[in-house]
Amino acid sequence: MSRDRIVVVCPGRGTYNQPEWGYLARHHANKSALLQTFDDYRVAQRQPGLRELDAQTPYALKIHSRGDHASALIYACAYADFLDIDRERFEVVAVTGKSMGWYIALAAAGALAPLEALRLINSMGRLMQESLLGGQLLYSLVDADWRALPGERERVLELAHAIDATADAAVFLSIELGGMLVFGGNEHGLRQLSAALPPRDRFPMRLFNHAAFHTPLQEPVRAQARAVLADLVMARPDLPLIDGRGQLWSPYSTDPAELWDYTLGHQLVEPYDFSQALRVALHEFAPDRIVVLGPGTTLGGAVAQLLIEQTWFDLASKADFVARQAADPVLLAMGMEAQRGLLQS
């Protein structure tokens, strides 16, 4: 029987929240050897272990969403989820990720050994948390049916650009996220942008404990990271990887030194184009389904919006998407119990 061809999408920050609390215990108690190596590493770094954080009561936004904790927690959950995919029934044709999800994608694709990925993620989470340069703001560009509002993207980008040009304000495009944009900037800039954007549903939304990732404000982090992680051991991936520019890294032709350079270079200070990564995944691999690793399910919206943008799987609206998901889901989120079950052996 031919396997379903799937593209795996790795989640970024902000996906381990109260509902996900206890994720490792719930889903990955069977991976104690792996999680033990993670915890050992954390303890050696004088950080709380991941299983300890996962079990710590009560869930505390202040603790669990800290960069140095959240990043590693999300990685452990997502990587463990990836291991749970039944490869007998599902062929992973490419792996991509959103923002920090890129690091997880590196691990899933085999370009980083699991513990080396933790070292990268933990180090980056710590550097981000220590510097906490700027913040992020999320805004939507689609209507209630997840279709692009004509001209909205240009208007919003122009507005951000205009604010960035004012004194003391710094605002940059941070992430292209399906039907949404994430901006990174300094407090002054983001406050102005937040005030200037017309309220729409939950947006504009400030992202707690996030820094201005993927913007020039991260230059100091980039410099530090390149020094601290100069010895990070990268390899050719086993699976095709798609980065935050939509660049394809092949299992055969990838130069690990270039992969290192991109990972600790471009993507830290330039916008992360998750939308283009997904377009490339769809166009170049034409998967049967998309799988979003847990924890959380929030990335599913962005993926669905992108599918609608591309009228992929004949989806032209949120209603189409909801109907298709009910009948024969094309987007499988491992953070959703029912869909998770479809992927596991």
Add this chain to the structure above:
Amino acid sequence: MTSPAVEQNFLAAAQADAFPGPSASLSPAAVGLSPSQLVGLFESQVLSRQLDLHSRRMQARGESFYTIGSAGHEGNAAVAAALRVTDPAFLHYRSGAFFVQRARQLAGSTPTWDLLLSFAASSEDPIAGGRHKVFGSKALTVPPQTSTIASHLPKAVGAAFSLGLSKRLGTTGDWPGDSVVLCSFGDASFNHSTAQGALNTAAWTAYQGTPLPLIFVCEDNGIGISVPTPAGWIAAAASQRPGLHYLAADGLDLLDCYRAATAAVQIARRQKQPVFLHLACVRLLGHAGSDAQQSYLSPRQIAADEARDPLLYSAGLLRAHDILSCMQIRDLYESTGSRVAAAAAVAVRRPKLTTAAQIMRSIVPPPRTLAARGDVDLPIDDGQPKTMARLLNHALDRILMRYPQCFVAGEDVGRKGGVYGVTQRLQSKHGAHRVIDTLLDEQSILGLGIGAAQNGLLPIVEIQFLAYLHNAEDQLRGEAATLPFFSQGQFANPLVVRIAGLGYQKGFGGHFHNDNAIAVLRDIPGLLVACPANGADAVGLLQESLRLAAEEQRVVVVLEPIALYHQKDLRMADDGGWLHADPGPGARIAVGDFAQQGEGQDLAIISYANGYYLSCQAAPQLAADGVGLRLIDLRWLTAIDHDRLYESVKDCRRVLIVDECRRSGSLSEELMANLLERGLPSARLTAADSFIPLGVAATSTLPSVAQILERARSLLADGS
């Protein structure tokens, strides 16, 4: 569907670890390639091959329509690798691996999908939108070419020339100033006169030290459809040209290709000299999907070619240098095939063009912002009436002052100032780089304009005589006019072509200097043709033509009647009746805006150029007959608003069309048909279906004042 022999060969070689060994003793490091880069090139080759194979599978299912492929030419991936994404590449139809490799060099590219959409003729094909299978991409600096006969080579020469010119003009071209232009073609089309003309022009240009960073890539597979190229012909014919560097490489050997390509790029980029890069390739899978090569090649010849598959040699390199295992090579090949198959299954379901309106949407390119400078001190006209030639000269002078991107080029336009003096003193005033004396080759002159226009310059090229256009008209028809169409307006080549033509030259005559055949200009979608009858209109039409090129990216021909260049008089010697005052820099005559003289209701004469001039001469005598006359000068010979024209003449008792071009194929046919379709019969007076003779007989086949009078009177005498 059974897999073709080339696929079976490849998989069998992988199974047996029996790929051919390298033909040269080069190593990846010696040519400057890392192992990863070499694998990357191989991946491009494999993807190109898989696209070719799937194109044929799609065609067998009725899902693809044009299967001419790249199999056997995949060595061109190494040429792409030696260039930058921003180096303009005018590619022929066997450039799949080049295109894929270039796409690898720009993050976010989706070559598999883009090419599959192109095969499937989907309206979502990002370059042609379903209009043709082409290799093209705005982001990858690959203007689409549909040429199968190397007719894209002249524009590549023009594009390369524009790089240096752009710098001298102090303008920022669309391409970086240190770009290298590449064009590719096969060994069969190498023989085409257009290719030979372009090679000659490049050599002629470089021979005199003019910068020309250009690489001609001749991909020599030894056969043109069914006709073999004589062994050694390309090397013998191309390697000894003055001004042209010649480099050769084994197109089956990625390392040798890359070595030669980097050397070629170095010469072109650093020395700014043209290079002929000769790649020995092999043609696999026949000429195209419909070509049964077994009808003209023996099974042994076909098998011998298949054994020379560049993919086998590339895999051999990877094995010889211990870069990939056979299993990895096989996996790479098959996983690429799987993803192409999966993407193809989706691509064939994407939307298609369905209506004429959708198809025609891109005939006219989109507007752009390129306004004339308003801050230059233009010469003050003395207000005296002048000839058309003089007024055109003044208008050109102003245009060169107001558009810094503009240049004039043609035979004898510089030092001599044009054979009729229209460009006199422009070179001394604006410089030899802006008023360029070209060599005698109309294809190259048009190619110069077309190529330079794509780099953001604003060319005015001159064809010295209308008769000389005919050997080169495909440059307008097949190349300039189609570029927006095959790129959905993403690429355009806005330019103005001035052509001196039409009959009635006194005391001269002869076909070549009096040609009155303009049908070739009038049926080209999107092309505009202006044709003045007097100097003031000539200024208005030329200035509007420039604006159309500058702001609307149009290709406009200004057909200038030679016989009226220096005409001063209308009715008698020294009456100065055909001298006109300069209407000034603001004068513009919009497309379709015809001129009307008189409101008479007895007879309307519709004409243009000399025919209009003669009609003006006949007018007083008709008036003396008591005829209420209305004269219409069309001024634009394409995009005629026939409804408006009909409205302008429908209240006249009779309509006479005076057309100085031939009875067959002249504008008169279109005018009569359109008036009749609107219920208004008309008569016509045209030139005979003849060539123009010499001397006193020069006007004998053309309409005359006497004939106009006779025809008008007989029409009016008819009581019906």
